[in-house]
Amino acid sequence: MKLNRRGFIGSGAAVATTLAASTVFANGHGKPRVVVVGGGAGGATAARYIAKDSKGAIDVTLIEPSRVYYTCFYSNLYLGGFKTIDDLGHSYGTIAARGVNVVHDWAVGVDRDAKTVALAGGGFVPYDKLIMSPGIDFIDGAVEGWGLLSQNAMPHAYKGGSQTELLKAQIAEMPQGGTFAMVAPPNPYRCPPGPYERVSMVAHYLKANNPTAKIIVADPKPKFSKQGLFQEGWAKYYSGTIDWIGGDFGGGNVSVDPNAMTVTIDGEVTKVDVCNVIPAMKAGRIAELAGVTEGNFAPVNAADMSTKADADLYVLGDASQQGDMPKSGFSANSQAKVCANAVRGALTDSKVFPAKFSNTCWSLIGTNDGVKVGATYEATDEKISKVDGFVSATGESADLRKATYEESEGWYAGITADMFG
Ligand SMILES: Cc1cc2nc3c(=O)[nH]c(=O)nc-3n(C[C@H](O)[C@H](O)[C@H](O)COP(=O)(O)OP(=O)(O)OC[C@H]3O[C@@H](n4cnc5c(N)ncnc54)[C@H](O)[C@@H]3O)c2cc1C
Incomplete structure (x- = not known):
């Protein structure tokens, strides 16, 4: 029994109650069940891709407390006056309409033996495969x-x-x-x-x-x-x-x-x-409570993002310790697609493609002055390993910098549609 709900930030009242020994969500009717904790860059992508690509063969539940996800990516442009707060908000209605069972609640514990996730609101969600992308918390x-x-x-x-x-x-x-x-x-x-x-x-x-x-x-x-x-x-x-x-x-x-x-x-x-x-960062607390972190983050296998601690529990994005990729929304989205493909393959025998990852981080320095750094990656036995990369150069022309900024606009529209669309 590895369930540990004590000391979970932000859910004190619910944690103190005794959770009913009942399963609250078991809609699968015999289908394999994937539960995703965290509906941000990694989690929303994973849930959406598994539901979409399995065409109903897998029961997918996404647990996320917020009704609207506000991206950190582009939040600096909001501070600079280039974006509004509404530009950054994305809701879960489309994902739900595409077949993901969206539960707005906190996951407060994981029982890896019973294969259930405990909710702050009470009850448990059973899983065959559990994917977590809870982002970061701060080190006390x-x-x-x-x-x-x-x-x-x-x-x-x-x-x-x-x-x-x-x-x-x-x-x-x-x-x-x-x-x-x-x-x-x-x-x-x-x-x-x-x-x-x-x-x-x-x-x-x-x-x-x-x-x-x-x-x-x-x-x-x-x-x-x-x-x-x-x-x-x-x-x-x-x-x-x-x-x-x-x-x-x-x-x-x-x-x-x-x-x-x-x-x-x-x-x-x-x-x-x-x-x-x-402040200095660590994996979102639920990863720690699930017992899959070592130090501040959760070590994972590069081929499918499964944790070193538990082959049925996957950690994506900022909470993972995966190797060479920076902690970014683009990375989390890229890792989620690799994971979704592997999880679907494991549960339905569908084809699994070799893991390939990519990332680009754009930054805006002044009006129309965009720069970028990026790379492609592959899975090795030890880690996600960088293959090749690129970075903007100092002294570039204003036209090139403007084109780089416009490229980032296209990226934001495309990647948020890939996560929430
Ligand atoms: C200022 C700033 C600028 C950035 N700019 C860029 C950029 O330009 N490009 C880029 O690619 N990346 C950028 N990033 C990084 C990017 O935002 C993160 O790397 C990315 O969001 C990580 O995705 P994730 O899925 O790991 O976590 P998140 O996107 O943070 O998602 C985690 C989700 O898990 C939920 N959650 C947490 N705990 C629980 C729980 N117990 N139960 C249920 N749900 C839970 C949270 O509510 C949240 O919705 C930026 C970040 C910042 C701060």
Whole structure:
């Protein structure tokens, strides 16, 4: 018995109740049952593909608490004023209409012997194969002075939706000439260029609305993704605005005080107006409760994303420890398709194709100035292994940068349709 529902964040009341010993969802009528926990980039894709490709031969249940999923991808463009919050929201109606049984609830425990998932609302969902894509949670105590109770004073805005809206509202309310601080995360974390695209988009907004404001970034890392491209853009558009303090200059020696609204970097205390704290990350808590994590993430087999701990339990996306792929929505979607194909093959004897993966991360630095980094990958016995890659170059023409931005627009439309359409 590996069920452990204690200490699950966000579901305290329901956890305290004794779950009925009944199965609440058993619609399969003898069909194999796949349960997917988490309806984000990885989970929505996996559920949709298994339902679509099995043509009703597999019973698919998706467990996701939110009625609307707000993408983190493109959320920086919302901060910059290029997108609205509604542009980022995606509902589950189309997935449901395509045959996925969508259950809006939290999964609060997994019994790997009985093969059931416990719900916060009560009852269990039985499975033959369980796929989890719960995203990330934050490591307690990662930034001195910051905890989840401070996320309103100092938002992370690293899970989509209300946190992103809060950060945008705080930036809009900054006094003229005020200070925006970011505490950047250590590796590995969700979306390697994400913090730096955010800095660019905040700077873009401030240039138009608060031109004497300043940005300070405290970063534990000595270098970061697409650094040359970002720093070239920062010098071109936002000269004198951004002070990036990397790990070699004390950027990792940081604490915050959410009551006083101060940030202390390598002993120097600064009063700030907005503080975006992005703490170190780990797999979404349910993966830990299922007992498939080692350290902070869940080690998986590259060929099908099954966990090293349990061949019938798969972990996708940011929660997985898979090898060379960055933690991104594109990666989660790519891994989900490999997993969906393998799970369908295992349950219905359909053809399984060799695992191939790809990823591209686009970032917007200024208006029509898009850059990208990407790669293709294959499954080896040890890990998902990089085959070849590409990255934008410094000094590219404005036309090429505009074309790269337009490519990202096409990508966003296409990939969200692939997940939720
Ligand atoms: C600022 C920013 C910018 C980004 N930009 C890009 C980009 O341009 N391109 C890109 O590819 N990626 C980008 N990303 C990264 C991308 O958002 C993530 O890598 C991706 O969402 C990971 O997918 P996932 O399925 O692992 O997790 P998520 O998409 O976070 O989905 C997890 C889901 O699981 C649900 N869940 C969690 N726990 C439970 C539970 N116990 N029971 C039921 N449901 C649960 C959550 O509600 C959530 O809906 C960005 C991220 C950020 C923060």
